[in-house]
Amino acid sequence: MFNSLSERLQDTFDKLRGKGKLTEADINVAMREIRMALLEADVNFRVVKDFVASCKEKCLTAEVLDSLTPAQNVVRIVLDQLTELLGTTESKLVLAQNRTPNVIMLVGLQGSGKTTAAAKLAYLLKGQGHSPLLAACDTHRPAAADQLATLGTEIGVSVYRGDGKDAVKVASESIHEAVNHLNDIVIVDTAGRLQIDEEMMQEAVAIKQAVKPDQILMVVDAMTGQDIVNVVQTFAERVDFDGVIMSKLDGDARGGGALSVRAVTGKPIKFVSMGEKPDSLEVFHPDRMAKRILGMGDVYGIIEQAQKVADQEQIDAAERMLREGFTMDDLLNQMQQIRKMGGLAKIISALPGGERAMAQQGGIDESSLSRIEAMIHSMTKEERARPKIINGQRRKRIAAGSGRSVQEVNQLLKQWGEMNKMMSKMRAATQGGSKKQRRQMQSMMRNMGMGGGMPGGMGGRGWGM
């Protein structure tokens, strides 16, 4: 749905090719594209206006206008500006040294993910050697305390619930509880509230006064639209906060709100929350966020995701493959990993220029993966382990079993053969081998990458990530 900014700018400048030199009018066209990209990413429109104005000024220098690659230059300027605005350094949680327990308070709208974030933060701090206590001060939403208690049990952090009625009382009691149980950090989870709900805002202020938190973090949903400015402004005025946790960034929201928050309140984004699991709270990286807002592909994100799904078992499997060759089960495994990462289309679109390549190919046919899976599932255990034994009769049976044609089974076996060949060459290269062989292998590795072309998601040698 969204084209990345660099592609749009490329298109814009493609039309201007042959003009020799860019004029201010050309830059205006480019700035309009930037404006639309930022609006699509939910950056507040006032922030967009200011941002675009300052970018335009920078782009109107002779350096950019006369350069041979104006599109790249404009993108670089926009990206640098955006990264700078988002905060040039990673901001970490600041804890007071001379106070025990430290108190962290979480605030935010309903459904922004405070309770989940509280548990994630507790998990993170526990991993750093702290002994956190969770205080369930959301006394409004039914069963909110139960939710926190369940999460607390899962991550092994104790939860103080108090009487579950008076949020302020629960908050102040939790401090005593922490002192008694030698917890060095208290994380106060509060009820979600609308910024225009006076009564609820007063409750938040009352909790703040009662526990005097060292850090107040506001949890902001990455999917929030233009309204985010009103929300953070009011929260900043009434309760004031030190930093922001952006939640639900594991979706495909571009998270332009991060820029609005910075621009309007000047508060740093401290953490990003990327999923359901307790370990999915990560430190905020302004450069990655800038690229995400502009829809420019998150290469680091993909690498990290790949690392996450590749567990020790699979590393062992890779070693075994090198030793004994590549089986159909391995192929199946690889395809399931691609699935886990969200499918071929998602992986490719996260690579720079990937969306453009995909559009040229007419999209990716994910169903080819399922067809291969079906064929492999129709093989016996022995056939999967030693595909060489698959003769004509077996091919016929596999084809019938998976509802595919014999030709398709043949194609699959051929691909397996190629991959296996490659694997044995790799084996030779890892066990010593000449310089020439090693060079050969390097070029092979290159071929295994995306360059090989993957029409319809298949046909190439390109499952190996």
Next chain:
Amino acid sequence: MGFFDRLKSGLSRSREAINEIFYMGGEVDEDFWEDLEDTLVMGDMGGELAMRVTDDLREQAARENLTRADQLRDALAKRLAQEFRTADRDPFEDVPSCVLFVGINGAGKTTTVGKLAGRARGEGKSCLIGGADTFRAAAIEQLEVWGTRAGVDVITRERGADPASVCYDVVEEAEKRGSQLVLIDTAGRLHTSSDLMRELAKVVNVTRKRCTSMPVTVVLVIDATTGQNGLAQAKEFNDALDLDGLIVTKLDGTAKGGIALAISDQLGLPIYRIGVGESIDDLETFDALDFCRALVGEGK
């Protein structure tokens, strides 16, 4: 406070913004149109739709010789209202009926189910709640609190159970009891997690297949504060589940609900209810013209 006033106060922020423009003297110049477009964008309507609506209004103004702010405002409200599709059938009134609630995390599904159950009970309908959110911690407890408040039974299983089997149980129980309205809450999930979307498709399919005695409606619950990603959400959910309509929640803040317009425009889905407040009665039937009039700041 009547419904219209409540909605109006909820939408006040965007209305004020638009009013600012309309009151800027009688003169309608280039700046006026530019500001109007910005304001619509600020209402989370999306750049493309905002541009189209503004261009349309501009053309209409030229054609019908509309120069006064109130004329333009009226024309804009009507123009925006056209973007909405009206529902052929109200699944909460036309009983017996089975409704499944889907959406991303924190959209307000459980709360909506609770409110609708309370409302149906108050109207004397026999109602049954299904708790198919067996994933989130304490989701079942939250639903049970709502059930107790509304005096409606909740059918569910332990945490971690197969949600599709919960739906099966709920429909079976409803048929046995002869319940008129069945409301099933599902676990929130991001539209980008393909495994969870497949699981949800299974839940919906099982329910549609098992539930032969009454029509099954699948409703996407969407938070009014959502920005342009709401469109991606609605598209993905619609592709996977073939949605019947929407419920927009949390319109009581300063949120504008412009995304509802964008979704309705793109996918042609009707809006069944809108949430304009905290209490049970604040879940109202959607009226496109009222909504748009409130949005552009027109009196009753």
